[in-house]
Amino acid sequence: MTPRWLRRAFDRYGPRRGLEIVEGDSLPARLPRRDLVLAREGDEDWCVGMRCPCGCGRTIELLLVREAKPRWDLLTDPSGRPTLKPSVWLRTGCRSHFWLRRGRVEWCD
Template sequence: MNPRAWWRKTWGRWGPRRRLRVVTGDSLPGRLPKRDLVLARDDDEDWCVGMLCPCGCNSPIELLVIQEATPRWDVSVDPEGFPSLRPSVWVQTGCRSHFWLQGGRVRWCA
């Protein structure tokens, strides 16, 4: 395993957990926070979740959570306030990262 991959996996497992921030509107802000997820909510309807790619490339990732979308993701928050996403996130272009977000932690797929 190369040093960058080792560091990414270790930081994802033991670094600070991600939190969920909610913004008003049907789109994400132009600038996403370094670690946290952003949920765009308009009139009590969740639209999308955004985050910067956890691999370190800092590419923005936007995931639709509205019922009508295909594909779509489900976002949930545990009692401690840490988010989870279902299904996994697989970036199809660029870095091609593939991971789960569970309890605010990134779990990399092999």
């Protein structure tokens, strides 16, 4: 397993995460290693998914629909790099807490 300090350095200085869009209201069974996947049906965004950036292998699914609680907002910059609001905080398992801004993971310590 990669040391935590090395993974965090890669998150800060390595390539930014991208965004892939799939048609439908659910995520595919397999997610890319680094990029986020947006499930979109028609013109409605349902959820966004990613692998946990800590390396534990957990799939993170965040709801984007207005009726959901909790819910997140997904924004993209002109280069297509994703930003999530608010932060992602896993309360069980690895307990990762981070922001995703312009395709970069910013860890909360």
